[in-house]
Amino acid sequence: MNFSQKLLSRIVDTDFTIVESEQTNNLLAKEIAIGASKKVFQITKAGPQWIKMDDFSQEVVYIPCSTLSVNSTIEDAFLELRNADIALITNTSDQFIGFLTYEVFSNYLFTEYQRAQAYLKTILDTIDESCTVIDQDAKVLYWTKGAEEIFSVKEKDIIGQPITNFFSPERLEILNALKDGKSVYHSQHHARKDLVVMINSKPVYLNEEIIGAVVSETDITSQILLNNELYNTSEKLFILEEEVRKTSPSVNPFSYIKGNSPAIKRTLEIARKAATSDAAVLIYGESGVGKELFAKAIHNLREPENSPFVAINCGAIPSGLFESEIFGYEKGAFSGANQKGKKGKVELAKNGTLFLDEIGEMPLEMQVKILRLLQEKRFYTVGGTKEIEVDFRVVAATNRDLKELISEGKFREDLYYRLNVVNFKVPPLRERPEDIIELTHYFLYELSVKYNRxxxxxxxxxxxxxxxxTWPGNIRELKNAIERLVAFSENGEIRIDDLPNEMERIPQAAADEQADLPSYQVNTTEQLSLQEQLRVYEKDIILKELSKVDGNKLLCAKNLEITRATLYNRMNKLGIQL
Structure with a gap:
């Protein structure tokens, strides 16, 4: 914290007088001290002194002062004022500009502490996730409402108490952070026999010493169980979904984009709104996040059935062939050209969508022609003399920062504004880890059908x-990893040794804990009808949830995120009696 930024304008007193001479006698000093309405300082060879009248003896006393620069830190001020009750403040030219007392400084620090506590409490009261903070003795310092919801322990009951009074030590990942300095990130953790959470955990350091630990947790138990049951519908449900998509043009085109995380839901909402207009759309996102899937979904939602979707990878076409690929060419336009000529991508996209993928890689000389195309919807083929008019909607995508490319002179600013009417970013997979389970199950079945395994x-x-x-290659990398696992599987079993070499192998949990974890079972041999299978799975889910809460229907309905009336209705239809 910079001294001048945080203190000088708030608490440094500038009402003071400097006596330069060290020869000031006691009589003169007394007159100065008595008559002064402000603090008086004397500069000596030994350092600055504060001249004041002693309240009891009414004699002049000289109190040594510290010196602080406007560039001093809070730590510097604390150390100096610990040894002296007052300090003179100098500017960058070593001129004295004010003074600071220990009392004022202490009051300031206390006020700042109160402000920081107010911010921290508001943050913790605002977040939905479970967040727990313990000190070096494993006593709970903070316990959020999210923690109350997940663990059914009230804040007033646990604050100040050892966390081991409420939970078994072997299930407390936060203790590993406290004792060993171990951090975990997006780790699946078995917090309780009936509870699985996604966990982040870190130790708290002060002066290179661990003084506590913090853990945040998100309950994914229901997600795991639901994904298990949904996955168990296997081939029939998967095939049915594909058939419905083929036969029903009204099916939501965004259904191909998997995930239920808040990040992907926000992105889908923006994309749907973008698809309600003919405006140009610019999609940002790292390689492998599925930008083309979003582009196709926007196309399918706003264009009539059978309208063309023409994709151009601007980074894959050699610059010398770019113009002929985009605009096409007339017969005999250049040596080696097709004698019949060739239509370009733009003409093929007529009355449909032109998708310019990796637009940031487009050669600079082509950007002028693309800009004119987008403005006028007219172009000439290579070697052609007749202007062709064409109507289409444009969607562009990039994994580059276009504004940075503009500043480097590698991308035209006018083209950027033409493309950037509506824009959104597809979040990378590492920012939505809760979607990994769903995507894994989806790809696992899709590829097991592909390989007949x-x-x-x-x-x-x-x-x-x-x-x-961390999935630097995002969803594409995840799908490739699952494809490898399926291709290498034997007797229907997937082995951890078949993961790609760059992926870390997580040691298997102890057998007793592993036995309690929800399993990821897939049954592709069940001969029941789809409707019968769904009834079996639904009944099993409800019975398991009722068992967890000892038959408490209100709590069961809350955990399943349905109303109690809906729960009673489903229990009656499924023949569940308690």
Whole structure:
């Protein structure tokens, strides 16, 4: 914290007088001290002194002062004022500009502490996730409303108490952070026999010493169970979904984009709104996040059925061939050209969508022609003399920062504003780890059908490794990893040893804990009808949830995120009696 930024304008007193001479006698000093309406300082060879009248003896006293610069830190001020009750403040030219007392400084620090506590409390009261903070003795300092919801322990009951009074030590990941300085990120953790959470945990350091630990947790138990049951519908549900998509043009085109995380939901909402207009759309996102899927979904939502969707990868076309690929060419336009000529991508996209993928890689000389095309919807083929008029909607995508490219002179600013009417960013997979389980199950079944290799399950250690990986290649990398696992599977079993080499292997949990974890089972041999399977799975989910809460229907309905009336209705239809 810079001294001048945080203190000088607030608490440094500038009402003072400097006596330069060291020869000031006691009589003169007394007159100065008595008559002064402000603090008086004397500069000596030994350092500055504060001249004041002693309240009891009424004699002049000389009190040594510290010196602080406007560039001093809070730590510097604390150390200086600990040894002296007052300090003179100098500017960058070593001129004295004010003074600071220990009392004022202490009051300021206390006020700042109160402000920081107010901010911290508001932050913790605002977040939905469970967040727990413990001190070096494992006593709970902070316990959020999210923690109350997940663990059914009230803040007033746990604050100030050892966390081990409420939870078994072997299930407390936060203790590993406290004792060993171990941090975990997006790790699946078995917090209780019936509870699985996504966990982040870090130690709290002060002066290189661990003084506590913090853990944040998100309950994913229901997500795991629901994904298990949904996955168990296997081939029939998957095939049915594909058939419906083929036969029903009214199906939501965004259904191909998997995930239920808040990040992907926000992105889908923006994309849907973008699809309600003919405006140009610019999609940002790292490689492998699925930008083309979003582009196709926007196209399918706003264009009539059978309208063309023409994609151009601007980074894959050699600059010398770019113009002929985009605009096409007339017969004999250049040596080696097709004798019949060739239509360009723009003409093929007529009355549909032109998707300019990796637009940031487009050669600069082509950007002028693309800008004119977008403005006038007219172009000439290479070697052609007749102007062709064409109507289309444009969607562009990039993994580059276009504004940075503009500043470097590698992208035209006018083209940027033409493309950037509506824009959104597709979040990378590492920012939505809760979607990894759903995407894994989806790809696992899709690829098991492709390779005709029925998969009976995915073990906890494999899923843990998938959740821990940062996925620099995003969804494309995840799908490739799952494809590798399926291709290498034997007898319907997926092995952790078949994960790609760059992925970390997470050791399997102890057998007793592993036995309690929800399994990821896949049954592709069940001969029941789809409707019968769904009834079986629904009944099993409700019975398991009722068992967890000892038959408390209100709590069961709350955990399943349905009303109590809906729960009673489903229990009656499924023949569940308690």
């Amino acid at each position: 029925p998969i009976h399950g995915i073990s906890q250690d494999v899923m843990q490794a998938l959740l821990q990986h």
